[in-house]
Amino acid sequence: MSDCIFCKIVDGKIPAQKVYEDEDILAFNDINPARPVHVLVIPKRHITSLATVSDDDTAVLGKILAKANEIAVAQGSPDGFRVIINTGRVGQQEVPHLHAHIVGGPEPVGPMLKRI
Ligand code: 5GP
Ligand code: ZN
Numbered sequence: 001m002s003d004c005i006f007c008k009i010v011d012g013k014i015p016a017q018k019v020y021e022d023e024d025i026l027a028f029n030d031i032n033p034a035r036p037v038h039v040l041v042i043p044k045r046h047i048t049s050l051a052t053v054s055d056d057d058t059a060v061l062g063k064i065l066a067k068a069n070e071i072a073v074a075q076g077s078p079d080g081f082r083v084i085i086n087t088g089r090v091g092q093q094e095v096p097h098l099h100a101h102i103v104g105g106p107e108p109v110g111p112m113l114k115r116i
Contacts, residue, residue: 004046004096004097005095005097006040006042006046006095006097006099007046007097009026009028009042010026010042010044016028016029017029019039019071019074019075020041020067020070020071020074022063023044024043024044024045024059024060024063025041025042025043025044025060025063025064025067026041026042026044027039027040027041027042027067027071027102028040030101034101034103034113035103035104035105035109036076036077036104036105036106036107037072037075037076037077037081037102037103037104037105038101038102038103039071039072039075039101039102040099040100040101040102041064041067041068041071041099041100041102042064042097042098042099042100043057043060043061043064043098045060046097047060047097047098048096048097048098049087049088049091049093049096049098050085050087050098051087051088053098064100065083065100068081068083068100068102069081071102072102072104075102075104076104076105076106077102077104077105077106078106080104081102081103081104081109082101082102082103082104082109082113083100083101083102084100084101084103084113085098085099085100085101086101092115
């Protein structure tokens with residue numbers, strides 16, 4: 001998607017602080033971190049949201065979750081983290097390229113975040 005900001009990060013047209021990358025997914029620091037560790041994990045292939053996934057996306061969705069702990073530990077959240085996937089209008093998703101927020105740090109993240 002040529003006008004998608006996260007596709008542009010995948011393509012290297014917009015800079016990002018990458019923390020993990022393989023052939024299917026990319027993880028980079030959120031530009032406006034809500035906690036000491038705040039990483040976005042995205043499929044490299046454009047998927048708009050959890051509301052638009054198909055069976056073809058099952059493997060990459062699983063990979064995003066399967067890599068979350070490794071990414072969180074490496075970034076300074078060794079004792080757990082929270083995963084948030086805002087979806088669509090009601091979920092107040094702002095960037096229409098599916099992404100999992102991994103939030104954490106040395107201390108507990110507190111109650112459910114009001115807005116991430
Ligand atoms: P959403 O509300 O869609 O779940 O979250 C979008 C997230 O993307 C926000 O936390 C926002 O700070 C982050 N974000 C938006 N634009 C950029 C960008 O250009 N670079 C990075 N690294 N993060 C971004
Ligand atoms: Zn995209």
